[in-house]
Amino acid sequence: MTESLETEEEKRIREWKEERARVAEIEKQKRIDQRDAERKSQKEEEDYQKAELAAKLVPTPESLRQTSDRLHHYHARKRTAFAVQFIAIVVAPVVVFAIYLIAVAVPLYETRAVIAITNPAAEQESGIGGLLGSLQGPSNLQEVFMAHEFVRSDALIEFLEADVQLVSRLSSDDMDPLRRLREFSFLPITVRQQFGRFVESSANIQSGLLTIYVRMPEAEQSVRVSNMILERTAEQINGLSEELFDRRINLAEQAVAQAQEGLELAQLEVVQLQIESGEANPNIRIESIYQIIRELAGEEQALTSEIDRARVSVNSQSYEVDRLTELLESIRQRIQDQRALLVGEPIDGGLSLNSLLTQYELAVLGVGIAEQRLTASIEGLSNARQSAALGQSIFQVVVPPTVTTRPSFPNIPSNLFIATLLALALFGLIRLVLPEQKSF
Numbered sequence: 001m002t003e004s005l006e007t008e009e010e011k012r013i014r015e016w017k018e019e020r021a022r023v024a025e026i027e028k029q030k031r032i033d034q035r036d037a038e039r040k041s042q043k044e045e046e047d048y049q050k051a052e053l054a055a056k057l058v059p060t061p062e063s064l065r066q067t068s069d070r071l072h073h074y075h076a077r078k079r080t081a082f083a084v085q086f087i088a089i090v091v092a093p094v095v096v097f098a099i100y101l102i103a104v105a106v107p108l109y110e111t112r113a114v115i116a117i118t119n120p121a122a123e124q125e126s127g128i129g130g131l132l133g134s135l136q137g138p139s140n141l142q143e144v145f146m147a148h149e150f151v152r153s154d155a156l157i158e159f160l161e162a163d164v165q166l167v168s169r170l171s172s173d174d175m176d177p178l179r180r181l182r183e184f185s186f187l188p189i190t191v192r193q194q195f196g197r198f199v200e201s202s203a204n205i206q207s208g209l210l211t212i213y214v215r216m217p218e219a220e221q222s223v224r225v226s227n228m229i230l231e232r233t234a235e236q237i238n239g240l241s242e243e244l245f246d247r248r249i250n251l252a253e254q255a256v257a258q259a260q261e262g263l264e265l266a267q268l269e270v271v272q273l274q275i276e277s278g279e280a281n282p283n284i285r286i287e288s289i290y291q292i293i294r295e296l297a298g299e300e301q302a303l304t305s306e307i308d309r310a311r312v313s314v315n316s317q318s319y320e321v322d323r324l325t326e327l328l329e330s331i332r333q334r335i336q337d338q339r340a341l342l343v344g345e346p347i348d349g350g351l352s353l354n355s356l357l358t359q360y361e362l363a364v365l366g367v368g369i370a371e372q373r374l375t376a377s378i379e380g381l382s383n384a385r386q387s388a389a390l391g392q393s394i395f396q397v398v399v400p401p402t403v404t405t406r407p408s409f410p411n412i413p414s415n416l417f418i419a420t421l422l423a424l425a426l427f428g429l430i431r432l433v434l435p436e437q438k439s440f
Contacts, residue, residue, distance in 0.1 A: 107407030114399035
């Protein structure tokens, strides 16, 4: 009975589980069906949106016409902006500059002069033959560059201003505003730098020639100013050359005067020494003393021989031996006295003959040195005068100032070409740097 009850209970539980599994399966199937329906609905919605987007992307005739109009207006604005920029940056400045060159700029006439500065002495010294001589440059480059710097200096500007008021004329209304000389207190631009537009020089280091260019509003004025510059430059270079050689001659003359004074002092010292010592030439006195000593030495030797002969004779103790011995002592004493005269000081004071001879020889040597110095100084003075005569720089005008028949400045075609190139370069740079408006 108990087993049948348990079986029914198990059956009931089994049936409940089966019912629960069937209900769960039904709910699961419903969820799957609902999810499939949602997916289908979502897919249909996406397909609808894609269809609408595709419909929007496909241009209509009206949208195509509107887009074409916008593109046309965009390119028109772009071409207009390009034309405006090109006119503002390139055409307008070049046209204004052309009007200035043609109507405002003052024509300038150019005068060209070529000069050479030669030095005969320098050319003789540099005349080395062979390959070494051919490798040497011109010997007058120093003078050429001196003239070149003087032409570019403020000294020449002051000279021209004082003589013909050139700076005042070039600063007046006679010149156009761009080329006119001006004073700029706030800019490091001097009148000398601006003056180079009117007066210019060029040195050729190979030929040693200097070319001077003068540009003035009038042809005659250009030639006249060029001649003034040549004359003033020649005076300056010749003056520097003369000043240099005058200094050399003055130094040589001072050396000669000093040498003469030194010779006089040396001769005076010799005379003073002769007066103080009472000896015109100590060599003669010393030579006479040595002659006396040689004679006494000969007598001494003769007496010694005679005494030796007397002693070996029979009467060796005779009066004759004693007399000869006394005479020998006397001669020896005289020899010592004469030798004492050479090294001993005189009783009344003064120098010994040896010391006197030393000072006398030194004094005579000083006279000889002073004479050699005077001779060398005279030769130096002669060479300095010869160099001054041969070394004067010769200022030669190779090409005299010649003026062009037509104004050389401004060169309208060349200036317009350069201005156009600069304007185009600026235009390209601006187009490269500034961003381009791409919205339409």
